[in-house]
Amino acid sequence: MLTRTPHLFDDATNVTPGDSRWQGHTSDDYWAFVGPFGGATAATILRALMDHPQRAGDPTAMTVNYCAPIAQGAFDLDVRLVKANRSSQHWCVEMTQGSSEVSTLATAVFAERRPSWSQQQAAYPTAKAYEETLPFPPIAAPWVKQYEFRFVEGEPKRGGSGAPDAFSKLWISDRVPRKIDALSLMAMSDAFFARIFHAKRELVPFGTVSLTTYFHADAADLEAEDTTRVLGVADAKIFHKSYGDQNGELWAPGGRLLATTTQIAYFKA
């Protein structure tokens, strides 16, 4: 039997089980400018839930509130099944580091996804094929190097003029290909560059405050897609009084909408 080399993403989001208290550790590979990549934090929390012995069903909605900076090192996850129904579960997770100060507060809904009338209202975005796009040069933050970003539209620009445009369309995959699952979808839903960087054409102080992702594919759907990349689109509706929003979609190359995501973020500009 071959020992599968663990993927860096699985290392980064690794958790040690407990009952209500799980342990994790920040990853230098997925480090951002002043803390861990928020998507890795979100995926780590999700992993604790997915691995939890009481978990039933597939992740359907997850909200992550980034309350305070996370320092390099170990953290605890206080995991609580708030309410279990016949076919859905409501979870609440608090991340702390050595004190009672909460750095991240998350809620998640798991559900058994039963067959139903099915209808995809949103249209698959037209896009140049992955093979016809070029990887975006990795920038300073380590986490960015763990992904391959291939812009179809709205590549980040510095300087220049023109109306502010926050729209982007891009292929996203793990740098070392890894089959898309709920964990990577959760991380990738925070992998769009800050909309304010696009709109202002410059890097400004920025931090995601709250992130919500809805999963529109269950484990069986993701297994069937069997892909290592998604087509992502992201846009912003407003920047006002130091906060701006982002809404995004993550599509399987085959045309299935896998996840939708929104976030609100602080910026200084």
Added chain:
Amino acid sequence: MLTRTPHLFDDATNVTPGDSRWQGHTSDDYWAFVGPFGGATAATILRALMDHPQRAGDPTAMTVNYCAPIAQGAFDLDVRLVKANRSSQHWCVEMTQGSSEVSTLATAVFAERRPSWSQQQAAYPTAKAYEETLPFPPIAAPWVKQYEFRFVEGEPKRGGSGAPDAFSKLWISDRVPRKIDALSLMAMSDAFFARIFHAKRELVPFGTVSLTTYFHADAADLEAEDTTRVLGVADAKIFHKSYGDQNGELWAPGGRLLATTTQIAYFKA
């Protein structure tokens, strides 16, 4: 001094302060088919936070997870300030009714909204004037009667054929005009009829599971708008395996985007 007649909405979302435990009561006026109107529940929780002596800043993001049915009658709100920063606060609220069973789990971010670069990326939806639209006949649920819905596009239809369309554009106001504030925005963000009703052209079993609203206007902005109605647009991207999404915008008639909202809901169809 005149005693102002309280608005039914303020009655319905009334709370009795406590320290960490607040009390509220469901409202027959805002009753839905099998429980209170989710928007009233969300607004009641938000009111407990806004009235809280430790509250600082304006509501910026709120997520409400509807965990279990709420029975007619009194409920407790366990209100907790999870983390306070220099200019933002993270709250968590659990609603219970006479036991430890949580029926609603909410998180909220409050922030001091400081002046910044400001840019509205989304375009104000073109719409017939409020005065040129007709009120939608009130349907069975009591809560619907507390609002005036005037459809510009995508009025609910029963039966008929055509491609499923989940898009709606409509004027929304309290039946008895009430100045728009964060509380009514929170409630109105859940006041769109279920997208599945529009897409299927029929009423089917339905329940919102998780609702997230971002506020893009602070108290001063809302005071300046000084309006009793909003122009709402809502759409869905996908219905799949018993869950569907909704994304919406609430606009001031003057053209300012006041709030954006998403939700994921269970349906049986």
